[in-house]
Amino acid sequence: MNLPVLPTTVIGSYPRPKWLREIIKGFKAGRYDADALNEALNDAVIVVLREHEEVGIDIPSDGEMRRDEMVEYFAERIGGFKFYGPVRVWGNNFFRKPAVVSRLSYLKPIVVDEFLFARRNTSRQVIKVTITGPYTIADWSFNEYYDSKEELAFELASIINSEIKKLEEAGATFVQVDEPALTTHPNEMEWAVQAINKAVEGVNIKVGLHVCYSNYDILKPYFEVLKVSQYALEFANRGFRDLEVVRGLSKELGFGVVDVHSRRVEEPEEIAKAIFKVMNYVDPEYIYVNPDCGLKLLPRSVAKAKLSSMVKGVEIVRKELGKKGISEIPLRTKV
């Protein structure tokens, strides 16, 4: 399967439409039943897929419409977690940090139905399915049960491995494991990397790894060790500093070109400039283009405008690459 060079994609989340937020609120207050909520969630996924397609995204996602938060969502569906209440992540933004209070168990497939629904409702060949990685779930949970975080992470890795295999069976072709916490404890990197490898063991579809707001110098020594074919990294937030870290990267780079914490819509030209810059470090045939991270905290109109600008920026670069005869790349499962 081939994709246009510099495939454009998203990291995962997208702002929920206002009407969906109202229905979720109404559902929590008992004004809507589960069927009404489910219908609204399905409609929202269709809307997001259309918006992604409309602006020209090559590999869309379902915008994680069904997920309130990336760790919460999985913790709610894995046996052994408990929620005490929200915890601050930054500024005035909070998430319900789960606590592990008993042995974890894989109850049933977590995101397979989400994938199947999205696939039925998009014209794109490839869609991205995001899964929060074992290390991040372990690191962002309170551990009241396991003797160590390592033991907890490996238990989660087994559960996530089962889930990715279920996705593969269902026909998914691109799974992104989200590990924003990966580099936060450098002394845990050795086993954290092994936990991720356990989560993707025996998987034969494309697996990307998303790590953001992190010290990439800590990640770099493990670029080869991790059994993934792509690293989706954030660079716009840091003003495209630190690009040296990806020099000589032997896997694909998902290049973050849109700052998801700023409402300013980047100009296509500045996005193109950033892509030309990163092409000094990574060959264009190994670059995907995406926002820094999930877009869900932005107003929907801003998120859409940013994606549109991103695609236009990519088109500027594609024109130049076209002159050199570079127009397509394969969907790689192994690099």
Add this chain to the structure above:
Amino acid sequence: MVKVYAAMIGSFPRPRGLVRLISRFNSGKISRERLELGYEEYTRKLFKLLTSANIEYFTDGMLRWDDIFNPLISYVDGVKVDGLYRFYENNFFFRAPQVISRIRLRSDCPIPEWFDKSKRILWEVAGSNSHYVLKVVLPGPLTFALNSINNYYSSFEDLINDYVYEVLHPLMKELRERGVKVVEVHEPELTYGRADARVKLHSVEVLSKLFTEVGLRLWLQTYFGNACDSLNYLLYVCKHVVGIDLVATKDYSKCLRYLSDFDSVAIGVYDSRNTLIERNRSIGWYVSRFAKLYINELFVTNNAPLDFLPEIIAVKKLKKLGRFVRLFNARGVGR
């Protein structure tokens, strides 16, 4: 015999009601006056909790702060508020100070005014002659320097000097005039270990000089790292209060050997990063050992800002802390 006090350091989780008010204010739905009433209401609730829990030294919970640097850095000329960066090893992010020119505190910094408001509320709750001590929290020079994106100063020492003399100094003078007795300076960087010895030493020396000059009591709070490795630097402020994170300090017995040279020590034994509630017996084990030191005051505290916990757990821990110290002092539990 050493006097043992219950104390709270740093932030208290921003209550959900206040979070909602701030969101509504940010989207223009309520006035600043309404938000201000909200801050006062939740500060009052916090003071009621703390005073009824027998906690004698505390902060205002930093309810107006988004992170340890914000909003202070918005009132410093020469600093731009940059992107989001991870706060040490936590799933918590701060907006980093980007230093673009010589730094200097602006005259419109509202922190002294916030202290006035909190003091008035404390008087309402506990009376104007109460024995409670309300501390003001500020980021320390080393932590500020190491977490800044420095595009101006040629050395950390120069940045630290200007932060201490051009930012902290005028602020301290103003705070002293408003009746502040103790300033809690947060220096996680001191025990975290990114700075070299020369810079660490310099930061503690200038801080010590500043507090001697201004005539305020310094509570130098470290966290996230092993305090034993930094006691040689902390000796420079041994006449003040030195706060250490005993959860992160594995070899506490080494600390015990050195801490006899100190006047006042705060031991962080209630873990702000885990939901498990500490048992009196294990806390008593630590406190009884530190209570045998030849120091004047021993403060029993949370080990780090409470922002990392759900509010419900923070409340439980604070109540437990206060109850423990009351029992310890009354019955000599564990002495």
